[in-house]
Amino acid sequence: MEQKTTSIAQMPQTTKPRNLGTVLDLDWALSMQANTSAIERRCASLPGRRSVKKDHQAAWLARAISCIDLTTLSGDDTSGRVKRLCAKALQPARQDILDQIGLPYLTTGAVCVYHDMITTAVTALHGTGIPVAAVSTGFPAGLSPLHLRIEEIRESVKAGASEIDIVISRRHVLTQNWQALYEEMAAFRTACGDAHVKAILATGELGSLRNVGRASLICMMAGADFIKTSTGKESINATLPVTLVMLRAIRAYYSRTGFRVGYKPAGGISKAKDAITYLALIKEELGDRWLRPDLFRFGASSLLGDIERQLEHHLTGSYSANHRHPIG
Amino acid sequence: MSIETIFDTMDYGTAPEDSTIALKWIADHGGISGPYINGKWGPFREDLLVCNPATGEKLAGMTISSATEVAAAVAAARKAQPLWEASGGPARARVLYAIARLMQKHARLLSVMESLDNGKPIRESRDIDIPLAIRHFYHHAGHAQLMPTALSDRVALGVCGQIIPWNFPLLMLAWKIAPALAMGNTVVLKPAEYTPMTAMLFADICTQAGVPPGVVNIITGDGNTGEALVASEVDKIAFTGSTAVGRKIQDATATSSKSLTLELGGKSPYIVFDDADIDSAIEGFS
Numbered sequence: 001m002e003q004k005t006t007s008i009a010q011m012p013q014t015t016k017p018r019n020l021g022t023v024l025d026l027d028w029a030l031s032m033q034a035n036t037s038a039i040e041r042r043c044a045s046l047p048g049r050r051s052v053k054k055d056h057q058a059a060w061l062a063r064a065i066s067c068i069d070l071t072t073l074s075g076d077d078t079s080g081r082v083k084r085l086c087a088k089a090l091q092p093a094r095q096d097i098l099d100q101i102g103l104p105y106l107t108t109g110a111v112c113v114y115h116d117m118i119t120t121a122v123t124a125l126h127g128t129g130i131p132v133a134a135v136s137t138g139f140p141a142g143l144s145p146l147h148l149r150i151e152e153i154r155e156s157v158k159a160g161a162s163e164i165d166i167v168i169s170r171r172h173v174l175t176q177n178w179q180a181l182y183e184e185m186a187a188f189r190t191a192c193g194d195a196h197v198k199a200i201l202a203t204g205e206l207g208s209l210r211n212v213g214r215a216s217l218i219c220m221m222a223g224a225d226f227i228k229t230s231t232g233k234e235s236i237n238a239t240l241p242v243t244l245v246m247l248r249a250i251r252a253y254y255s256r257t258g259f260r261v262g263y264k265p266a267g268g269i270s271k272a273k274d275a276i277t278y279l280a281l282i283k284e285e286l287g288d289r290w291l292r293p294d295l296f297r298f299g300a301s302s303l304l305g306d307i308e309r310q311l312e313h314h315l316t317g318s319y320s321a322n323h324r325h326p327i328g
Numbered sequence: 329m330s331i332e333t334i335f336d337t338m339d340y341g342t343a344p345e346d347s348t349i350a351l352k353w354i355a356d357h358g359g360i361s362g363p364y365i366n367g368k369w370g371p372f373r374e375d376l377l378v379c380n381p382a383t384g385e386k387l388a389g390m391t392i393s394s395a396t397e398v399a400a401a402v403a404a405a406r407k408a409q410p411l412w413e414a415s416g417g418p419a420r421a422r423v424l425y426a427i428a429r430l431m432q433k434h435a436r437l438l439s440v441m442e443s444l445d446n447g448k449p450i451r452e453s454r455d456i457d458i459p460l461a462i463r464h465f466y467h468h469a470g471h472a473q474l475m476p477t478a479l480s481d482r483v484a485l486g487v488c489g490q491i492i493p494w495n496f497p498l499l500m501l502a503w504k505i506a507p508a509l510a511m512g513n514t515v516v517l518k519p520a521e522y523t524p525m526t527a528m529l530f531a532d533i534c535t536q537a538g539v540p541p542g543v544v545n546i547i548t549g550d551g552n553t554g555e556a557l558v559a560s561e562v563d564k565i566a567f568t569g570s571t572a573v574g575r576k577i578q579d580a581t582a583t584s585s586k587s588l589t590l591e592l593g594g595k596s597p598y599i600v601f602d603d604a605d606i607d608s609a610i611e612g613f614s
Contacts, residue, residue: 055331059331
């Protein structure tokens with residue numbers, strides 16, 4: 001079956017030079033400042049300042065779909081569920097909706113699963129160009145033995161995952177042990193080999209925006225290809241304020257090194273309107289280049305259903321019930 | 329642009345606020361912004377044009393109130409003042425509260441009208457100007473309510489002549505009218521000749537809120553109207569505007585017993601320390 005993907009290349013390796021990392025520059029990382037009140041005020045007013053309506057909203061929502069890492073990370077995952085998820089990734093909305101917006105071959109950016117589901121996902125997505133990302137290193141808490149966390153990465157890469165979402169040890173941030181954080185990240189990056197690594201900072205557990213900024217810079221210096229807000233399992237996951245801090249860190253790193261590192265918010269984005277706000281913030285802070293799936297991903301599952309609902313509303317003027325847009 | 333094209337370019341596109349309701353309001357009220365004296369409208373003359381700065385299109389005509397008309401407004405305010413003051417703080421608080429509630433009810437219309445008349449983005453008028461103006465009326469309703477106990481030794485000045493600029497039309501109106509009314513004064517306010525529209529909406533709200541005739545008077549006009557107001561039989565002049573005109577008003581009122589407050593041109597310093605979050609500092613400034 002001939003299957004075209006979207007016109008935007010999703011595999012990071014094909015479109016930009018990879019972040020090679022740098023030596024640890026602690027002075028730089030520790031000089032990172034974050035004015036919490038100003039950041040919160042900017043983020044609170046952003047949805048009111050940036051309205052995207054009608055055809056433009058439909059196009060932006062389609063772009064959001066193309067950047068989704070469609071995810072299932074539940075204890076009761078089965079290969080059946082993962083196969084349905086992959087089918088949804090391949091055809092993220094009802095075909096007539098995709099046809100009417102002029103993007104019949106739209107797919108999500110990737111599929112994200114636990115290690116044991118990699119083989120199922122890789123098989124289901126064979127030939128489609130949609131990469132499989134795996135969470136790793138003792139996700140979500142990351143408190144298993146280090147050598148096993150590293151081995152987990154190797155096993156997942158062997159099984160066919162082309163992207164690995166690792167979790168950092170939050171205690172390194174909280175105890176200000178930046179050297180340990182840098183070394184841990186570098187080791188994970190080495191274990192990934194050609195697979196790309198997303199560094200999950202677990203921003204909800206890092207205590208302050210300044211720590212988020214510092215951890216972002218250090219993980220990028222250690223070679224992260226993406227920095228990711230959260231596992232989705234914390235009590236606070238992706239928010240606009242941590243997003244703003246991380247985007248500014250990405251910009252600072254790009255200014256200094258010329259390497260573009262990607263950004264992934266995960267957990268807590270379930271409404272189409274929120275997706276638009278995140279895209280607007282990235283457009284403002286980093287520019288259009290970062291609005292592509294090789295540099296931006298939504299870690300989401302139910303978001304897709306709400307986007308599909310909004311697209312149907314755009315086309316028909318009516319909102320359908322959620323159950324008419326199942327995840328698979 | 330097709331959705332497919334926008335998908336590639338990621339343009340924001342436009343998201344215009346609907347102006348039809350505000351424009352219809354102007355049309356329904358005769359298409360001319362004119363004086364509101366003693367609770368009644370008029371006279372309406374198209375002495376000047378009020379335009380939308382974004383497009384240059386005419387929004388309405390405007391009456392330039394003559395010295396006679398200014399005198400009539402001041403006389404109405406003078407007549408209404410003793411009764412307004414004698415009604416007591418709590419009674420005035422009720423009226424101010426009603427004004428605040430009605431402004432809230434018509435917040436969207438006020439915001440759109442403000443943006444059409446002044447040219448500021450809807451995001452500013454909707455999220456900053458109008459909410460702040462409403463808060464002022466609530467705040468001064470509180471002062472009026474507490475006046476008998478907290479400010480029992482104070483009395484009203486009397487009739488206040490007020491002249492406001494075009495940069496924050498409704499907000500400047502609120503800053504002037506709310507405190508004056510709360511303390512038992514009556515007002516004659518001249519909005520800027522560029523931006524009379526939200527003052528007109530406000531006058532309509534006053535009628536609906538049960539403001540007694542003569543307590544609030546709006547006289548539309550230009551610099552000459554302002555001059556006539558400064559020279560009239562008011563007890564106080566409150567002016568916000570340019571330093572040059574402020575000096576002229578100072579000269580004109582120097583030998584009178586009129587109370588005077590002037591809010592004139594100036595710049596605020598912005599100090600950024602070297603360890604600041606630079607991005608946030610720049611945003612806070614702009």
